[in-house]
Amino acid sequence: MSHAASSSASVERVPCPLCKSTKDEPWAEENGFHCVRCQGCGLLFVNPRPRAESIDQGVKLGVHTVESTALDVVGSRSAWKVPLFKEVVSSMFPEFSRGGRPVRWLDVGAGFGELLESLQAVVPSGSVCEGIEPMIPKAEDCRRRGLAVRTCYLADVRERYDVVSIIDVFSHVPDFGAFLSEIKGVLNPQGEVFIKTGNGADIGPRSQLPDPLTLPDHLVFGGRDHLKRFLDEAGFDIVSVSAHRMDGLRHTIRNMVKKLVGKPVCLGLPYTSPARVLYIRARLRSLS
Numbered sequence: 001m002s003h004a005a006s007s008s009a010s011v012e013r014v015p016c017p018l019c020k021s022t023k024d025e026p027w028a029e030e031n032g033f034h035c036v037r038c039q040g041c042g043l044l045f046v047n048p049r050p051r052a053e054s055i056d057q058g059v060k061l062g063v064h065t066v067e068s069t070a071l072d073v074v075g076s077r078s079a080w081k082v083p084l085f086k087e088v089v090s091s092m093f094p095e096f097s098r099g100g101r102p103v104r105w106l107d108v109g110a111g112f113g114e115l116l117e118s119l120q121a122v123v124p125s126g127s128v129c130e131g132i133e134p135m136i137p138k139a140e141d142c143r144r145r146g147l148a149v150r151t152c153y154l155a156d157v158r159e160r161y162d163v164v165s166i167i168d169v170f171s172h173v174p175d176f177g178a179f180l181s182e183i184k185g186v187l188n189p190q191g192e193v194f195i196k197t198g199n200g201a202d203i204g205p206r207s208q209l210p211d212p213l214t215l216p217d218h219l220v221f222g223g224r225d226h227l228k229r230f231l232d233e234a235g236f237d238i239v240s241v242s243a244h245r246m247d248g249l250r251h252t253i254r255n256m257v258k259k260l261v262g263k264p265v266c267l268g269l270p271y272t273s274p275a276r277v278l279y280i281r282a283r284l285r286s287l288s
């Protein structure tokens with residue numbers, strides 16, 4: 001077999017991160033890794049999966065080294081996200097514009113700080129917006145631009161917050177249920193999570209998802225119901241969901257360019273893919 005992953009000791013077979021089923025079927029292959037669909041709940045996840053040490057190293061440095069193939073996933077700041085996030089947060093947190101009370105907001109996996117930048121213009125005055133980002137080059141970039149971003153993990157955070165946001169974090173986390181438990185540890189009573197992720201598991205064959213899967217940087221792809229179930233089991237109720245398509249004309253043209261340089265994209269006609277970006281606002285259930 002040509003793929004480096006499956007025969008190597010650097011990977012391990014895992015049950016479904018959501019329903020724990022050990023039955024899965026092939027769905028896609030990329031960069032020598034297999035993404036499977038759980039036969040129990042339909043979740044998509046990398047299996048066999050890089051071992052924990054390898055995932056951890058990739059998260060810190062932004063480079064995955066699997067069988068000497070380095071996959072650079074640091075990327076760069078996307079200025080266009082700032083106005084988009086402003087619009088989405090304003091519409092999903094309508095109380096902010098009505099002069100609501102200040103909030104303490106922690107952005108986990110702050111990346112290049114696009115969300116934190118957008119929050120400055122949206123949250124009520126007196127609010128505190130901070131971030132943590134384990135990838136050293138990203139966190140340093142944020143600090144250079146004056147954003148309050150620390151290089152650490154959630155487990156290192158001692159303060160409490162009203163909202164924890166996780167933007168494009170879901171797919172990087174091997175055990176999202178455990179991650180939500182950690183998030184609860186830094187939330188005030190009735191605290192909230194704000195999630196942005198794709199709906200990969202809601203689509204049919206791989207060919208309906210235009211973008212590269214970026215395996216094994218991305219380990220899990222959920223859908224609406226998977227996110228709802230993860231949240232429900234962790235004690236969160238969904239407040240609102242906003243779904244956005246990603247296959248507009250510009251996106252399609254960009255993917256045509258990617259295809260030309262050999263990136264693993266799936267080209268389709270614009271505005272035909274069932275793929276969506278999901279923004280989910282959920283609140284901790286009160287213990288009554």
Ligand SMILES: [Zn+2]
Pocket residue numbers: 016017018019020021038039040041042043
């Ligand atoms: Zn499952």
